[in-house]
Amino acid sequence: xxxxxxxxxxxxxxxxxxxxxxxxxxxxxxxxxxxxxxxxxxxxxxxxxxxxxxxxxxxxxxxxxxxxxxxxxxxxxxxxxxxxxxxxxxxxxxxxxxxxxxxxxxxxxxxxxxxxxxxxxxxxxxxxxxxxxxxxxxxxxxxxxxxxxxxxxxxxxxxxxxxxxxxxxxxxxxxxxxxxxxxxxxxxxxxxxxxxxxxxxxxxxxxxxxxxxxxxxxxxxxxxxxxxxxxxxxxxxxxxxxxxxxxxxxxxxxxxxxxxxxxxxxxxxxxxxxxxxxxxxxxxxxxxxxxxxxxxxxxxxxxxxxxxxxxxxxxxxxxxxxxxxxxxxxxxxxxxxxxxxxxxxxxxxxxxxxxxxxxxxxxxxxxxxxx
Amino acid sequence: xxxxxxxxxxxxxxxxxxxxxxxxxxxxxxxxxxxxxxxxxxxxxxxxxxxxxxxxxxxxxxxxxxxxxxxxxxxxxxxxxxxxxxxxxxxxxxxxxxxxxxxxxxxxxxxxxxxxxxxxxxxxxxxxxxxxxxxxxxxxxxxxxxxxxxxxxxxxxxxxxxxxxxxxxxxxxxxxxxxxxxxxxxxxxxxxxxxxxxxxxxxxxxxxxxxxxxxxxxxxxxxxxxxxxxxxxxxxxxxxxxxxxxxxxxxxxxxxxxxxxxxxxxxxxxxxxxxxxxxxxxxxxxxxxxxxxxxxxxxxxxxxxxxxxxxxxxxxxxxxxxxxxxxxxxxxxxxxxxxxxxxxxxxxxxxxxxxxxxxxxxxxxxxxxxxxxxxxxxxxxxxxxxxxxxxxxxxxxxxxxxxxxxxxxxxxxxxxx
Numbered sequence: 001x002x003x004x005x006x007x008x009x010x011x012x013x014x015x016x017x018x019x020x021x022x023x024x025x026x027x028x029x030x031x032x033x034x035x036x037x038x039x040x041x042x043x044x045x046x047x048x049x050x051x052x053x054x055x056x057x058x059x060x061x062x063x064x065x066x067x068x069x070x071x072x073x074x075x076x077x078x079x080x081x082x083x084x085x086x087x088x089x090x091x092x093x094x095x096x097x098x099x100x101x102x103x104x105x106x107x108x109x110x111x112x113x114x115x116x117x118x119x120x121x122x123x124x125x126x127x128x129x130x131x132x133x134x135x136x137x138x139x140x141x142x143x144x145x146x147x148x149x150x151x152x153x154x155x156x157x158x159x160x161x162x163x164x165x166x167x168x169x170x171x172x173x174x175x176x177x178x179x180x181x182x183x184x185x186x187x188x189x190x191x192x193x194x195x196x197x198x199x200x201x202x203x204x205x206x207x208x209x210x211x212x213x214x215x216x217x218x219x220x221x222x223x224x225x226x227x228x229x230x231x232x233x234x235x236x237x238x239x240x241x242x243x244x245x246x247x248x249x250x251x252x253x254x255x256x257x258x259x260x261x262x263x264x265x266x267x268x269x270x271x272x273x274x275x276x277x278x279x280x281x282x283x284x285x286x287x288x289x290x291x292x293x294x295x296x297x298x299x300x301x302x303x304x305x306x307x308x309x310x311x312x313x314x315x316x317x318x319x320x321x322x323x324x325x326x327x328x329x330x331x332x333x334x335x336x337x338x339x340x341x342x343x344x345x346x347x348x349x350x351x352x353x354x355x356x357x358x359x360x361x362x363x364x365x366x367x368x369x370x371x
Numbered sequence: 372x373x374x375x376x377x378x379x380x381x382x383x384x385x386x387x388x389x390x391x392x393x394x395x396x397x398x399x400x401x402x403x404x405x406x407x408x409x410x411x412x413x414x415x416x417x418x419x420x421x422x423x424x425x426x427x428x429x430x431x432x433x434x435x436x437x438x439x440x441x442x443x444x445x446x447x448x449x450x451x452x453x454x455x456x457x458x459x460x461x462x463x464x465x466x467x468x469x470x471x472x473x474x475x476x477x478x479x480x481x482x483x484x485x486x487x488x489x490x491x492x493x494x495x496x497x498x499x500x501x502x503x504x505x506x507x508x509x510x511x512x513x514x515x516x517x518x519x520x521x522x523x524x525x526x527x528x529x530x531x532x533x534x535x536x537x538x539x540x541x542x543x544x545x546x547x548x549x550x551x552x553x554x555x556x557x558x559x560x561x562x563x564x565x566x567x568x569x570x571x572x573x574x575x576x577x578x579x580x581x582x583x584x585x586x587x588x589x590x591x592x593x594x595x596x597x598x599x600x601x602x603x604x605x606x607x608x609x610x611x612x613x614x615x616x617x618x619x620x621x622x623x624x625x626x627x628x629x630x631x632x633x634x635x636x637x638x639x640x641x642x643x644x645x646x647x648x649x650x651x652x653x654x655x656x657x658x659x660x661x662x663x664x665x666x667x668x669x670x671x672x673x674x675x676x677x678x679x680x681x682x683x684x685x686x687x688x689x690x691x692x693x694x695x696x697x698x699x700x701x702x703x704x705x706x707x708x709x710x711x712x713x714x715x716x717x718x719x720x721x722x723x724x725x726x727x728x729x730x731x732x733x734x735x736x737x738x739x740x741x742x743x744x745x746x747x748x749x750x751x752x753x754x755x756x757x758x759x760x761x762x763x764x765x766x767x768x769x770x771x772x773x774x775x776x777x778x779x780x781x782x783x784x785x786x787x788x
Contacts, residue, residue, distance in 0.1 A: 050784075102699045250785060257781035261774050268770040275763045281699040 010043065020045050029226050030069040031256070035234055050253035057238055060262065064128035065233075068152065069226055070263055071121040074270075075159075076219060078114040086166065088211035090204045093168035094284040101281060112274030120270065122160050122299065125153040133331070133351050136344075143332035144232040148225045150329050155222045157299050162214040164297065165207065173285030174294035176202060182300055185307045186318040202287070301365030302358050308368055414440055415448025417456070427523040432530075443473060468506055470515040471497055496595035503595075512557075519543050538576060540586040541567055548587075566643035585611065601628070605635040612636075614721035622725035650678050653723055667726075674723050674731045681716050681735035684742035685709060691749040700752050705745045712741035 013019060019042040027036065034052060036045055085104065087096040100107040129149050132138060138146035165176040184190040184200055198205035296304045303321050310317040327334075339347040417440040418425030428434055433442075441448050446461035457463070465473050475494035477483050484491050497503040502513040519535060526533035534543045541564065547553060549564030567573055567587070575584035590607050591598060599607045605625065609616030619625055619635065628635050639656055640648065654675035661667035688709055692702045715738035722730045 098699060102701055251787075253784040254781050257777050257784060261777045261781070264770050264773050264777070268767055271766055272763060275759045278698075280697045282697070 014041055028230055029223065030066055030230055031259075032252075033230075033233055033238060050251065050256075052252045053249040054252050054255050055238065056248045056250055059258065061127070061131060062238075063259065063262075064124050064131060065149075065226075065229055066259060067124050067262075067266070068121060068128065068156075070266070071117055071124060072219075072222060072226065074117045074267075075114060075121065078110050078117065079215065079219075081110050082114060083215060086211075088166065088208050090168065090207055093166060093207060097167045097169075098281070108278070109271075109274060112278050113270055115279050116270050116273045118160050118163060120266075121156055125149070125156045126299070129153050130351075130355070134348065136347070138332040139336055140332070141236045142232075145229060145236070146332050147329065148229040148232065151225045152222060152229070155218050155225065159214055159218045159222070161297060161300075162210040162218065165202070165210050166214060168207070168285050169282040170285045170291055171282055171294070173202065173287075174290055175297055178294060178296040178304065179300045182296060182303050182307050185314045186322055187315045189322065190318065295366060295368070298362065298366075301363075302361035303365075305361045305365035305368060309364060416451055417441075417444075417448050419451060420453070424523050431521075431523060431525045432527050433525055438477075442477075466511075467515060468511040470517050471503070471506070474516045493594040496593070499597070500592065500595045501597045514547060518547070537582045537584075537586055540588055541573065541576070544587040563643045566641075570643060570645045571647045572645060601632050601634045604637055608636045612721070614718070615724045618722050618725040618730070622727060624724075624726060648720070650682075650720060651675060653678070670726065670728055673728050674726075677728070677732050677735040678716070678719055678723075681712075681719070681738040681742070684739045684746070685712055685716060688712075688742040688745040688749070691746050691753075695749050695752065698753070698756065700749070702749075705749060708741055708745050712738040712745075715741070 010019070018038060020036065020040060021038045023042055023045070024036040024038050032049065033054070034049070036049070082100060085096055085100045085107070087093065097111075101111045102108070132146060132149055161176070161179055164172040180197075180200070180202070183193050186193075194200050196209070198209050295301065306321060307314060307317050310320075335347055338350075414421075414425040414428055414434075421440075424440075428440070439448060440446075443465065444462050447456050447458060450456045450458075471494060478489070479491050479494040481491050497516075498507065502515070505513045506515070521534055526536075528535045528537075530536060531538070533539065545564035548559070551561035554561040554563075572585045575581045576586065588596065589610075605616050605619055609619075615636075625635065627633075628638065634642070638660070640646075654672045657671035658665065658668040688705070692705050692709065695702050695705070715734045719731050719734040719738070722734055725731075
């Protein structure tokens, strides 16, 4: 330590533990974009950090990764509270969910925050993927950022998919059935998923696996990719070169206040949605009666349309979907050859076309519910 | 032949031809699926010349018991010589009019029926029936035992293949009573069978598969079948419709109808073609006897209005419960109370048979008040949800305050750095 700490509880702690190390660990999951010297005392590091210049580039909508981290934290906190009362069995799932939202004080609020937070998180990771593509941030040296973004989007969608079933609500159940039809139609991946999820029929075995995935495996995976994202970001820096005029520099302190304001507004938005547009509480799922208008979750409508309505045998369609998924994942490898310049118009036009196709397929999938 | 000898002979035949024992289980083998055997335990050697009858007989209940061809037809079933077989004591085909007495020779004998715990009053009942009385007058063209139960292939009423199994009874009676030419000739109601098939009772029996739904015999009697007369009809219908009968006999219609010689329940509900009793018929049915603009028609209209209003109130409460469940709000108690209210409302329909407005109104107003209570309590709870919106406004106030403070700090930070 280069400086003798002053008296007080921080000093008392600082003599016994390296607070800077802990701070550094926490900031590895977000907020700080520069390396931290863990050999120096915390107060010194934070003071220096606050004054650190940061380009005004780090503002909406270029901080979606940070929003994902904040929303993820909200999901963890509300999810833990829900897990105190939730029971993952076919017999008790619906009743325990109803107990949470009906009988427990503020249970409805926690549940609605968790649901709307998830909704927003899905939106954030998908929009983030689109914005990274738009700004060409998948090219060297940012391939890792892109792969992490794809993985995070995939994990969030999986969490949303597994989480919806946990309520054992009639609509959620049948949406899961439809969604799993798509997954099981994929060659190789389908049978492996069926094995991992405990079968092709949604029962107690599948429910407990969904619960474990939703509450343990997927969040840990998400945290790991969040960590990788920020670790990579510290190495390659912010993508400032995209926007040449935005060279105005501000301090990290000001940036942090800005983020705080946005977080506050976001919480207000979530609370408003929870009160004004609450998710309606349905009836318990009955595997023997299908309600009308059942469709997979919105992000699975396009693959659903391909599997159900596409020409050719199912395994060919499944192979096509897998190919598309790998094409998105391996974008950093093939796209630079297709359009060498970073902000090439060709890649953007191709992206818009792909997005339009995706929307069209989703609409087709939504109209297929009568089948 | 003494019973002991019969038993010994049967045992000998059984030992000699064990394969024929399979025929002793009628349910196990459908008739005609195996080549007829020359002899069998039940039919003796009669089947050699009468194979068709033997096959029919061996599926029957009688074939499983100590009943043989000779029990009804006389003669000797040990001989293949027609002169011996159709010799001493041979009856042949019994005369139609003699059949009840022939069956009664066993079925009215308490000593013979006791081991089977079967009643022995069928013959006595038959003699009181429309069929039996006409037979006693010397009219042989009436139904006797074999017309309903069959001759050789008699099965117990519990067997779904039996002619007298509950679901098959309308068809069995309909063989004669559905033949309108025959019925007109016999001066009988020609449409009873067809009308029954269109009734709510037949719908319940055939379409909904309720084996306890009333058939012909439920109202007319079984062996003592006869049409119930005016004054007895409420008793017949009241076997099942107990509440309706209780209110009906307490009201003015019972005395009035009996005095006027009008059939009670039938006057409004018809006899065989009984339709579902729709509550709205209360408003139109009275005028068919009492005339239009009569006070009775007004009374019927009032009862219908009472019922309709209560029913609408309960529907509204049920809709509110569905709405509350979607929030969700605890509704178990409301459901129980709504069920209680529905019980009152359901009771109001039998109560309408007393044709007294206060009786009906007492029930419908109870149903309505319970429904209204449930509705107002749910409205109250749904109103509590408004508190959430108030809290949201307060939350936004503090959030905006926080944003303002943070914004100030942010500007300070920008100036300082």
